[in-house]
Structures are given as structure tokens and as C-alpha cells.
């Protein structure tokens with residue numbers, strides 16, 4: 001007679017929290033001028049520093065920035081630290097490599113090309129809106145084409161993730177991870193749509209950093225001979241967030257068009 005013993009080792013550990021200093025959701029945008037690039041990323045836990053190591057051909061320079069705590073608007077709080085570092089005085093039309101993080105954890109190595117300073121330069125852009133976490137049909141094509149160097153920048157004109165605030169911001173986090181193969185390589189310039197409205201556009205304003213200090217909802221920037229202006233039509237629609245935003249944006253637009 002053979003006795004068979006089946007031993008089931010049951011190892012149950014209820015994981016209620018974990019620690020991560022590892023950068024994720026890495027994305028770029030233009031800073032105050034075409035030769036400034038803002039690098040952003042998130043970590044679950046607070047790090048001692050927010051650092052970008054970068055350079056043409058190697059990680060020879062270092063820039064530091066700040067992080068801010070972002071808590072999703074829902075009652076079940078999910079929090080993350082969103083880091084922001086600006087790279088200044090970059091050389092035009094050059095390929096930079098970089099990684100971001102801190103001594104507690106670094107991202108993968110990424111690269112980006114800076115703008116040209118020639119007025120004859122013809123920038124190439126992909127312009128789209130309405131890209132969700134689910135059914136993101138264009139995403140693999142954009143990831144492929146960006147990494148083949150087809151675009152100098154992306155313009156995503158509203159409606160992200162459907163929606164970034166959903167499931168306590170988890171959908172937003174997943175979306176930011178999905179676009180990293182794009183947004184870590186070219187400036188990912190954005191404007192808010194109606195799907196960003198929750199909690200006074202807080203997910204949009206926390207996760208993206210566009211040039212200027214204009215309430216985070218409208219801005220302009222230059223690429224070669226082109227002056228791009230991004231205005232929010234949502235300020236007319238969600239008046240509960242402040243009627244003042246309508247007049248502020250209008251005054252800003254008038255002034256921007258004069259420069």
C-alpha cells in the first residue's frame with residue numbers, strides 16, 4: 001500500500017502596502033522655450049530627490065527638481081509623488097539620452113530630440129484626441145512610429161484614459177504607463193477635454209505640466225516657425241469651477257496673440 005501525502009503549503013500574506021521608489025509614468029513636455037524640456041514621472045513613495053541625468057551621447061549632466069504629493073479625488077485615497085525636473089539650455093536639433101529618478105531607483109534609459117532653431121524647419125507632429133485606456137487602437141502604431149523618429153512632438157487634444165480619475169486614479173496611472181513608450185521620447189503636449197473635468201481637472205493638472213503659469217488649462221509654445229495656442233473650451237462649459245476662468249483665459253489669449 002502506498003500512502004500518498006499531498007502537502008499543500010499555503011502561504012497567505014495579506015499585502016496591504018508596498019514600497020516603491022521606482023520611477024514610472026515618465027513623460028516629457030516643452031518648458032518655457034523650445035530649448036527647455038520638462039521631465040515628469042511618478043513614484044508610489046516619496047524619494048529624497050528628483051533627479052534627471054542627461055546629455056548628448058551620455059549621462060554627463062544632472063538636473064534636480066521637486067515632487068508633489070497627488071491624492072486622487074475619491075474618498076478611498078490613493079496617493080503618489082509626481083516629480084518634475086526642467087532641463088535648461090539644451091542644444092538645438094540634438095539627440096539627448098536621459099534617465100530619471102534618485103539614488104533610491106532609476107528609470108530605464110530614454111532619449112529625445114530637441115527642436116531646431118531654424119525658421120525653415122518643418123516639425124512633424126501627431127495630433128489626436130480621445131485615447132482611452134481600453135480599446136486604444138492607435139496606441140501600438142504611435143509607439144512604433146515615435147520610436148522610429150517620425151514625430152517631433154505629440155498633441156493630445158483632450159479626453160484621456162476614460163477617465164484618468166476612474167477607480168481612484170488607477171485608470172489614469174495605467175494610461176500614463178501605456179503612453180510612456182511615446183511620451184518618454186517626444187514632448188507630449190496636451191489640452192483638457194470634458195473627460196478631465198472631475199475634481200476640477202485635478203488629474204489633468206497634476207499629471208501634465210504645460211508651459212506658463214496659466215491655471216494649468218491654457219498655454220502656448222513655439223516649434224520652429226509655428227506658434228501653437230492651446231485654449232480650453234471646457235472653461236465655458238463647467239462654469240461651476242469659476243466664471244473667472246473664462247475672462248482670465250480670454251485676456252491671456254488677447255495678450256498672447258499680440259506677442
Ligand SMILES: *[C@@H]1O[C@H](CO)[C@@H](O)[C@H](O)[C@H]1NC(C)=O
Pocket residue numbers: 016017018019020044045046079
Ligand atoms: C509607501 O507608500 C504606500 C502607499 O501609499 C504606503 O502605504 C507606505 O506606508 C509607504 N511606505 C513608506 C516607507 O513610505
Ligand SMILES: *[C@@H]1O[C@H](CO)[C@@H](O)[C@H](O)[C@H]1NC(C)=O
Pocket residue numbers: 073074075
Ligand atoms: C466622500 O465622502 C463625503 C462625506 O462622507 C460624501 O459626501 C461624498 O459624496 C463622497 N465622495 C465620493 C466621491 O464618494
Ligand SMILES: *[C@@H]1O[C@H](CO)[C@@H](O)[C@H](O)[C@H]1NC(C)=O
Pocket residue numbers: 048103104
Ligand atoms: C534619504 O534621506 C534620509 C533622511 O535624510 C536618509 O536617512 C536616507 O539614508 C536617505 N536615503 C538615500 C537612499 O539617500
Ligand SMILES: *[C@@H]1O[C@H](CO)[C@@H](O)[C@H](O)[C@H]1NC(C)=O
Pocket residue numbers: 200215216217240241242
Ligand atoms: C479650479 O481650478 C482653477 C485652476 O485651474 C482655479 O483657478 C479655480 O479657482 C478652481 N475652482 C474651484 C471651484 O475650486
Ligand SMILES: [Fe+2]
Pocket residue numbers: 130159193
Ligand atoms: Fe471625446
